[in-house]
Every structure is written in C-alpha cells, then in structure tokens.
Amino acid sequence: MNRVYIGIDWSERKHDVAFVNPAGGHIATLTLPHSLDGFRQFEATCQKLGLPPEACLVGMETAHNLFIDFLWSRAYSEVYIIPPSVVKSSRGRYGPSGAHTDKTDALLIANLLRTDLARFHPWHPGSLLTRQIRAQVSLITYLTRKGISAANRLRAVLLRYYPAALETFGHLRSQIALEFIQAFPSPQAAQALTLDELKAFAAAQGYTRPRRLPGYLAALQAPQLQATPETVLIYQEEAALLAAHTLSLRIAKSNALRKLSKLFDQHPDAPIFASLPGAADFLAPALLGFFGEDRERFPTARSIQCLAGTCPVTEQSGKRRIVKFRYACDHDFRTVAQQWAKGSLSQSTWANAYWHQVRPHCRTNSHAYRCLANRWLAVLWKMWHTRQTYDEAYHLQQRAKHTKPRN
Secondary structure, X not given: OOOEEEEEEEOOOEEEEEEEOOOOOEEEEEEEEOOHHHHHHHHHHHHHOOOOHHHEEEEEOOOOOHHHHHHHHOOOOOEEEOOHHHHHHHHHHHOOOOXXXXXXXXXXXXXXXXXXXXXXXXXXXXXXXXXXXXXXXXXXXXXXHHHHHHHHHHHHHHHHHOOHHHHOOOOOOOHHHHHHHHHOOOHHHHHOOOHHHHXXXXXXXXXXXXXXXXXXXXXXXXXXXXXXXXXXXXXXXXXHXXXXXXXXXXXXXXXXXXXXXXXXXXXXXXXXXXXXOOOOOOHHHHHHHHHOOOOOOOOOHHHHHHHHXXXXXXXXXXXXXXXXXXXXXXXXXXXXXXXXXXXXXXXXXXXXXXXXXXXXXXXXXHHHHHXXXXXHHHHHXXXXXXXXXXXXXXXXXXXXHHOOOOO
C-alpha cells in the first residue's frame, strides 16, 4: 500500500491541507473551515482518493487542537508533530526569498514528512491518567504565576496607602492576612478595631495563634505615616478585590495540588519519580508528565535533555567552536528540572558534591543548577527506561565503576 504524506497548516478558524505522494508529487490541496463539516470534508477527500487511515502520515505543528482529536478518533494513528521552528528553518529549501503562505507551509510540512521522516517520532496522546497529570501540572503552573502577579500588585497597592496591613498575619502569605484586608480595607477601619473584635475575626477564620493578636493590633494602631483620605478612597476597593483574587487563586492551587497527588499515586510510573531526591509533591508528577510513558519518544538521554533545555548548543566549524545557551526547548520543563536540581542539594550527597564542583566554572547559580539538572535527567532517563527507582548507593557505585582514574 502506497503511503501519502499530508501536511496541515493549522489555525483557529481554518486549516490548509496538502497531499503529497512518495515521489513528491502534489496530489491535492484543501482549505477546510474549523468545524465538524470541515473535518468531515477532510475524511471524505481521503476516501475519494482511496486512502485508508493507515496509509496516511499526517504532520502538523501543534497537538493542542480539536483536529488532532478528530484524527485519532478516526484511527489516523501516524500523526507527527513538527516544531514550528523546524518548519520556519526549512522554508529556504524550497525558495531563497523566504516568502510563504498557509498553503505552501502545508506543502512544506508534507514534504518534511516525506524526506525527513526518520527525524520525527509519531505523536501519541498517552493514557488518560498521564494526560490528566499534564493538565493539572499546567493548571498549577498557571495558578502559581497568576498568584504571584496578583500578590505583587496587592503589595504595591498596600505600600501606597496601607503599609501596616503588610505586616499583619505574616506578609500576605497566609489566608487570614488576605481575609483581613477584605474585612478591613483601610487604615481607619483597622485603627477602629478593638481587641475583642480582632479576636472574633481571627476565631471566625480559624486562626490558631491568638497570643499574637495584641501585638498585631498594637502595630496596626501605632503612629505611622498616613495616606490622604483621597488616596485611601482611591485604592481601598482595589486592595480588597486583589486580596479576594489572590486568595481564590491560592485555594484553587491547593485544590489542584491535592488532585494532582491523587492522580500521581495511581500512575504505574509513580514510584520511579517519587524516589527522586528533591522532587517534591509538585515536581515529581511534573517530571512524570514531561517524560510521559512512550519510551520510544526519547531513545537517548540527550533527546530528553534537549527538550528540557539543560544541555547547551554547540556550533563548530573548523577551528571555530561556540557553546551557547539553548533557547529552543520546553521552558516549563527547564524550570521544573532546575527546581528539582536545586531541591536535590539537601537530599543527595552526590548532587551537592557535583554542584560545588561545577559552580566555580559557571557564570551564575542558575547555570550551575542547569548543569546539575542535565546530569539528573540522564540518570532519570535510565531509570525511566529500566523502570527502576533511585538508589543513591547504587548510583555512586556505578559512577565509581565508570569514572577513569586521573593520572
């Protein structure tokens, strides 16, 4: 059965599709609306051309769309995700000007599959459990960033008109501090409080340190710089709104973390990632989500290191050799890998020793964490392929065995 290469240039409202035969001949071109009728038109075209799903190799630039769900539901199992950077850098193969349209990009994607198929690995959605873990990790990352942004904005507003509130109940890090700002959004409201009223408020919030309340009240009512009444009027509503927003984000994040923990415990690969030193309640599931369960997707440790951006890019020609920071990677994966490396310093003797060994040769702490993360990912890749949990004693033994003595 002759295979056909199909390139899809995806967008929100329409999709350009190109069909190419093994010899590079152009079979057909379609422009489909982003609708069920458009997807059915794609399937009808394949049937008209006599192409069963198993004969179609489909390439597109993203896996985050409904078209790919449609393809999988119709048994189009050979779907390849081609990075946009690869498509962009390959346009020069078909013309020096760099001019392109959605139709020519679809044709380019089809030809990349035809000529460079060995460079790509078929995309698999993974099990439902793995996909749920990935979604929760993405949600928690989003909530964390939004929470930090909202808290920083709230802090700036309070510094402008109500700095005493920043010191109450622990510098905005606790739920009761955010509840306090909503209940008493102005310095005048705080100064009118009695100790009994503050105790009643704290009890309603479940506050467990009532002995600190007199000190908090004294700090709130002590002489301090005062904003003008107009300034208080301008900002107090925004402060209450930001406090409520920050609190809602933190509650949502806490709920998402609990759900992530339950999902992670059900995954068959959980013991591997849970055994990693320094991989906390969030980092272990996050690493599992990035690795997935398709062992063929990452045939070497370097393939996962490149995706995480922990290994540098080397350019060499003749006597010229430049080692550069890797920009093309999954930035969220790199953040998680570096956080794991940092957390492992207090729990792994080997990691701590390695970090202190490389730190003098690195420009920044972040650079050193990235070097350590690169080593850790190689270890984790081996564990992942062999389905073994981490054992520091075994790891040190293997390193001693493979390390050549210095003359």
